[in-house]
Amino acid sequence: MLRKTEITDKQRRTIYSILLAGSLLGTLASLVLSHEAIVLAREANAVLSCDLNSVVSCGAVARHASAYIFGIPNSFIGMLAMPVFVTIAVAGISGTIFPRWFLKAAQLGAIFSLLCLGWMFYMSYVVIGALCPWCLVMDVAFLLIVYALIRYNALTDNLCTKGRVEVFIKNIVQKNYDAFIFLSIAVLAISAIILKYGSQLF
DSSP, rough: OOOOOOOOHHEEEEEHHHHHHHHHHHHHHHHHHHHHHHHHHHHOOOOOOTTSSSOHHHHHHHGGGGGGGGEEHHHHHHHHHHHHHHHHHHHHHHHHOHHHHHHHHHHHHHHHHHHHHHHHHHIIIIIIBBBEEEEEEEHHHHHHHHHHHHHHHHHHTTTTTOOHHHHHHHHHHHTTTTHHHHHHHHHHHHHHHHHHHHGGOO
């Protein structure tokens, strides 16, 4: 039987600290990617600082259609979203209690963003055949963000799901399996990159 979930002050500060780390990492990646998008807008054939070879190339990824939504670079959207998560994290560490609907919305937004990043990783890995280091940094950032928000909402009985799915997620969090799951996703992605590209990465 699922026991009632509770969160301690230490857990709250730890979770929001993880959220802050992911948010700051994502902010840095968004800044760099946005700057590169501006550079490419000025000179389409410009060589970017992370264009190391044919495989590790921000330029190859940034020039592809998947790097834009309605003609707007994806990184610009990240620039709008990341300060929101930074603010949530800082306020949460300080003890702010957010409305339940707000944290549910933040969780859904973060999950949607991670799914979009997963699609972009697929496009880079399979279609473009090149990897953008700063895009990978953004992937890691949102893994941390989603992990933190799901864990917090699970421990405060505020998940966006109901029924068996909610019980399943709470059980995972209560047994601390969620960190293993998110770490496994990162390890699988890294392994896939090494298996496909190997020595071409360096």
